[in-house]
Amino acid sequence: MKRKFTHLLVAGATFHACVAGAQVLPADQAGNSWFTQGQAAVQGKGAATAGAAKNVILFVGDGMGVSTLTAARIRAGQLQGQSGEEGLLSFEQYPHTALVKTYNVDAQTPDSAGTMTAMMSGLKTDVGVIGVDEDIERGDxxxxxxNEVATYLELAEIAGMSTGVISTARITHATPAATYAKSADRNWEDVSDMPQAAVDAGCEDIASQLVNLEANLEARYPGVDVDGIDVVMGGGRRHFLPKDPAFNSHDAVSATEGDRSDGRDLTAEWRELYPEGDYIVDSAGFAALDTDATGKVLGLFNESHMQYEADRGNDVAGEPSLTEMTTAAIEVLDNNDEGFFLMVESGRIDHAHHAGNAYGALADTIELARAVEAARAATSPEDTLILVTADHSHVFTIGGYPKRGNPILGKVVNVGASEPALAADGLPYTTLAYANGLGFRDLGDETDSDAGYAGEPVSGRVDLSAVDTESPGYHQETIVPLASETHAGEDITLHASGPAAEFVGGTVEQNMVFHIMNKARRLIAE
Structure with a gap:
């Protein structure tokens, strides 16, 4: 049973405080200049619905920059037989939108660890670290x-709310991990990923922190009483299992599925902590969930990341879609009268872009839009704030002068023409491209974007005359050859609907996301 909290009035603002009077925000976090600047910036925006939310849902399209949104909305429309340009993704219809600056404290072009820590904790930090401020030294x-910071999810736990984390990536990957973990390196997903010196010094791997969140939070803030994350669904089983084939799941694709070198089976530890919960690994287990009755869910649907949306039907034992996971999570979380906080990440948008495969990235972006639509249908705009954003963008471009309705994945056909336009080198070219990365691949019907990593990078121009650039396995051309396409540094968007959505507008720092959520559902005093 969660501890009951009381409403206190301080300086005219209602917020949730523990009966035991625990101080839940570290002094270094509350006094951090990024944090105080974010607070002040939000205070400058008046809104009638501040404090009115019961629930908060944060959607993160990993790598979902503005060019990705544009291409995805066109692609979605064209899949429905329309020209595409006139359409909108579900969340693009929300009444409030802002541009968000994504840089990390030490990086002009950011990564997901620093950006998600900013959104979850209200302050910016360095690249590659999770749940800590900028005074951290990566890897130390x-x-x-x-230097640990409290996250919005942890504050929601302390406030008696239900909490959930969903990702199509490994659940220990940077974005989901930043909701619950504190780590000097985003790559410390399990103990085998850590240097021995860090293990000996007592640092805890990310997967272990997920399972131990209840104990860790109560130890960090004496007097609080929490019950751990209520819904966890994503990939990354290998980080929870011992490196021993005896612990393989029935749908393991590797001879030895687990990676852990300490012999711990974290799935067994979770089940011992939460015997009323459901541990599931496939579509059959997901379908059997009784969302009205279950108290906890741990769903680890793949050894590593979950499938790309375009490839999901090929999964060995089947896995739910992002929309299905989002709907089920809300059905579990809304059993709590105190409300809930849910973070949903479409993690594989980013991975498809890194592989240089626009087909895969757009498919996962469209699925994210479906999940957002399902979340709005399952909740009320009167009491639920929904935010949809990205952590960063990619070097993904939309170019040339294609006529309206030209297939977004196709070759450029100019206005008034019927044949592909030719560049100065006499070759056709596509509307979509990447500024760097692996470059051209013609893999036909291959739906796994990662198949593009086979072979060396291909830079420069290729004769596309006989190539079907609309096929799942086509990977766009690039200029700069790299082993993987990179993030980009331009602003991304933030879309909002529900209580306190009025605070979303203009061009803002990324750590403002935390302060906007706190305006909607007050978890700390301002």
């Missing part, structure tokens, strides 16, 4: 203590 376990 000794610098974690004292």
């Amino acid at each position: 376990c000794a610098t974690v203590a004292g």
Whole structure:
């Protein structure tokens, strides 16, 4: 049973505080200049619905930059037989939108660890670190203590709300991990990923922190009483299982599925902690969930990341879609009268872009839009704030002068023409391209974007005359050859609907997301 909280009035603002009076926001976080600047910026925006939310849902399209949104809305329309340009993704119809600056404290072009930590904690931090402020030194376990920050999910736990984390990536990957973990390196997903010095110094791997969130939070803030994350669904089983084939799941694709070198089976530890919960690994287990009755859900549907949306039907034992996971999570979480916080990440948009495969990235973006639509249908705009954003963008471009309705994945056909336009080198070219990365691949009907990593990067021009650039396995051309396409540094968008959505507008720092959520559902005093 969660501890009951009381409403206190301080300086005219209602917020939730623990009966035991615990101070839940570290002093270094509350006094951090990024944090205080974010608070002040939100205070400058008046809104009638501040504090009115019961629930908060944060959707993150990993790598979903503006060019991805544009291409995805066109693609979605064209899949419905329309020209595409006139359409809108579900969340693009929300009444409030802002541009968001994504840089990390030490990086002009960011990564997901620093950006998601900003959104979850209200302050910016360095690239590659999770749940800690900028005073951390990446990879140095000794610098974690004292630099930890409280996240919105942790504050929701302390406030008695239900909490959930969903991702199509590994659930220990940077974006989902930033909701619950504190780590000097985003890559410390399990103990085998950590340097021995960090293990000896007592730093805890990310997967272990997920399972131990209840104990860790109560130890960090004496007097609080929480019950751990209520719904966890995503990939990454390997980080929870021992490196021993005896622990393989029935749908394991590797001879030894687990990676852990400490012999711990975290799935068994979770089941012992939460015997009323459901541990599921496939579509059959997901379909059997009784969302009205279950108290906890741990769904680990793949050894590593979940399938790309375009490839989901090929999964060995089947796995739910992002929309299905989102709907089920809400059905579990809304059993709590205190409300809930849910973070939903479409993680594989980013991975398809890194592989240079627009087909895969757009398919996962469209699925995210479906999940957002399902979340709005399952909740009320009167009491639920829904935010939809990205953590960063990619070097993904829309170019040339294609006529309206030209297939967004196709070759450029100019206005008034019927044949592909030719560049100065006499070759056709596509509307979509990447500024760097692996470059051209013609893999036909291959739906796994990662298949593009086979072979060396291909830079420069290729004769596309006989190539079907609309096929799932086509990977766009690039200029700069790299082993993987990179993030980009331009602003991304933030879309909002529900209580406190009025605070979303203009061009803002990324850590403002936390402060907007706190305006909707007050978890700390301002």
